[in-house]
Amino acid sequence: MRKFGILGIALLIAVVILAFGCGAQGGGGASASVSNAPVKGVYANLPAGRTYYLCSSHQAHTYFTDSHIALRYAAEYFNVNIVASGPDAWDTQAQAQAIEQAISRQPAGIITRMWDNSPLDAIRQATAAGIPVVVTETRMGETQDDIGGALTYIGLNNYDCGRDTARELVKHAGASGRVVLMGNWGASNTDAKRQGVEDYLKENAPGWQIIATVDDKAATQDAIEAGKSIINNYGSQEGLGIIGLDSSSGTGISQAMEELNIPAGRYTIVVHDREPSTLDYIEKGYIAATLINKTATDEYMAILVMEDWNNGGLKNVPLSSDNSAAGITAVPDNMYNTAFAITKDNVQYFKAAVMPDVKTSLYNR
DSSP: OOEEEHHHHHHHHHHHHHHTTOOOOOSOSSOOOOTTOOOOOSOTTSOTTOEEEEEOSOTTOGGGHHHHHHHHHHHHHHTOEEEEESOSSSOHHHHHHHHHHHHHTOOSEEEEOOSSSTTHHHHHHHHHTTOOEEEESOOSSSSGGGGTTOSEEEEEOHHHHHHHHHHHHHHHHOSEEEEEEEEOTTSHHHHHHHHHHHHHHHHHOTEEEEEEEEEOTTOHHHHHHHHHHHHHHHTTSTTEEEEEOSTTHHHHHHHHHHHTTOOTTSSEEEEESOOHHHHHHHHHTSOSEEEEOOHHHHHHHHHHHHHHHHHTTTTTOSSSSOHHHHTOOSSOSEEEEOOEEEOTTTGGGSSGGGSOOOOOSSEEO
16 A cells, blocks of 8 residues: 655656646636746647536535635636536435546536545446546545545545544643544544544553533534533543534534533633634634545645646656556555644644635636
8 A cells, every 4th residue: 555645746746747748828718817826837738728617516515615725726827627516415326426426527627525425336337437536635545446446636635534533632731631522423434533532542541531422413493412421421520621523513513512601711622623613712712623534735736736647747657668557547546635733832823814815716516
């Protein structure tokens, strides 16, 4: 199994770009502008008007706000069309149908996510049709067959992210205590994070006891009710810690505390993701830290990998006399990103009001 960090693959692609003569292209295509993406059209040898698809469920979830910003940035930077398709809410069957519909349009590539195995057959159809596919955010297994033969997975090692989360709890609350875990159990990424939390505490902080696990279904109202359940059942315990492993957990437990008149700081709360309300609750002191995936990097790197693959660079790295016939690809199986902690010290840099406003007509959602 090949593993490669994001920085390593970026350097690899930079070398490939130089070696295979990819140059900057003039301002053809749709009219758009963005101050932080001065280059428009990196791969001059590819046909104009090429289109990539992001096919996923949860398209309207605030968790993916930075993903959509990144894809607008990528559309401008590479001068390509990018279309986001799939259901706004949780529906992995509809996500699979979105991939199948994208295949019929013969796109330059597809980005998708594997919350479960529902998209697997559609990914296989795409790869069989010669369409490059990159899986981001979550995957179901360790081999390329587990992601339908997609080029690579770009995103967190979710198990390691769980370990990082437990480490953050110990950092803020000390070496011992009692902790409740909340998350959307059954989603592959959340389950892997949960296992990471459990293993880290067992191995490195045995003074911590996991006293309950609560399902919040990754939905705000359910998370609020889950938060109230935690407070009513365990809130009187001294030194209580709460870990939330999906993007609704932070809002849920914090809003539950407000509604039940529990003061900020009563519990040590470490959660995931960067919903606007989660960041607000960090500022208010309810949440000690939230760990985020660098989701924007995942989506940008997915387009970069597929652009270079289509241009021939990654496809033709001389690993053999004929990579396709040999059944080998130069793209690492896993390009693992790393989690990053947002706390009261740096939260101001992540608020929606200060995020770049990337304007483009090349991204359609």
